[in-house]
Amino acid sequence: MALTYSQEIAPGTEAPPFDLPVVNPEADGLDKPTRSLEDFADARALVVVFTCNHCPYAQHIEDALIEVARAYQPKGVRFVAINANDPEQYPEDAPEEMARRARAKGYPFPYLFDETQEVAKAYGALCTPDLYVFDADRRLVYHGRFDDTRPGQGRPATGADLKRALDELLDTGKVSGPQYPSMGCNIKWKPGNEPR
Numbered sequence: 001m002a003l004t005y006s007q008e009i010a011p012g013t014e015a016p017p018f019d020l021p022v023v024n025p026e027a028d029g030l031d032k033p034t035r036s037l038e039d040f041a042d043a044r045a046l047v048v049v050f051t052c053n054h055c056p057y058a059q060h061i062e063d064a065l066i067e068v069a070r071a072y073q074p075k076g077v078r079f080v081a082i083n084a085n086d087p088e089q090y091p092e093d094a095p096e097e098m099a100r101r102a103r104a105k106g107y108p109f110p111y112l113f114d115e116t117q118e119v120a121k122a123y124g125a126l127c128t129p130d131l132y133v134f135d136a137d138r139r140l141v142y143h144g145r146f147d148d149t150r151p152g153q154g155r156p157a158t159g160a161d162l163k164r165a166l167d168e169l170l171d172t173g174k175v176s177g178p179q180y181p182s183m184g185c186n187i188k189w190k191p192g193n194e195p196r
Contacts, residue, residue, distance in 0.1 A: 004127040004186035006143065015046065015138040016122035020082065020112035023099035027110045035080065035110045037138070044076035045141075045169055047162070048132040050125040050187065052085045053101050054092040056151045057184030058128045062105065064157035065129075065146065069108050072166055079109035084120035085128070085188040093188070117193050126195065127184040133165055133175070141169055144179035 019036040030039060040046050049065065051058040069079040087094035095113045102111040114120050123132065133142035142165040149155045165175045189195075 003183065006130045006145075006182040007124055007126055008181070009124050009132075009140060009143050011140055013140040015048070015132075015134045015140070016119065018082075018112070018114075018119045018122075020114055020119060021095065022110045022112055023095050024102035024107055024111050027102070027107055035112055040078045040080065042076075043078035044136050045078070045166060046134045046138065047072075047077060047079045047166075048123065048134070049079065049081045050084060050120055050123065050128055050130040051081050052083045052090070052093045052128045052185075052188075053097055054085075054090055055128040055185035060149065060151040061129055061146045061157040061159070064159045066105060066108060068159040068162060072163075073108065075166075075170060077166055077170070081107065081109060081111045082114050082119060082125075083111065084114035084117045084125065086117075086190045088190070089188050117187070117190060120187055121193070121195060124195075125187060127182055127186055129184055130182045130187075131162060133162070133169065135169060135173070141165070141175040142179060143182075145182045148180075150183070 017037045019034050022035045083093055085093040098111055135141050146162050147158050147160040149157045168175050
């Protein structure tokens with residue numbers, strides 16, 4: 001497992017577009033095989049999480065992320081999870097395994113597969129989990145960790161950092177608090193796709 005930190009991305013950066021296959025279309029009830037950035041146009045805020053099935057860091061926050069999504073979706077915050085890992089190297093991250101996990105866990109948000117890894121590269125994602133919060137204009141207001149817990153520390157994930165950012169965004173329209181980088185497994189790039 002190669003440990004990687006998220007890279008710094010300028011606040012105000014516009015959310016790159018995407019249109020990716022969804023493995024759990026029942027999560028939001030849209031009758032289409034893909035989800036695009038435009039499908040979240042009504043959201044007061046959009047949380048984009050690059051994640052995967054097999055990474056211990058992604059697994060560590062998974063249940064708490066589901067809870068945070070359920071708590072904030074009624075407030076107009078939408079969530080989308082994206083897996084960009086190469087399933088040739090990591091079969092646990094193949095679309096059929098993604099669908100199985102999303103249904104077993106009851107993901108309340110769509111789980112998308114970035115087969116070409118172009119969306120991950122457009123976002124500058126490097127690790128799992130890697131979290132982004134965009135405001136109603138789809139400008140980046142938060143890019144950082146879920147909270148300060150880590151696997152093996154004996155402390156459950158809470159989502160404290162993400163919740164603080166969302167609360168401030170919903171209350172004031174901006175996020176001014178500190179933003180610490182995410183940390184986790186590196187995205188499993190296909191040969192030749194590795195970022196510079």
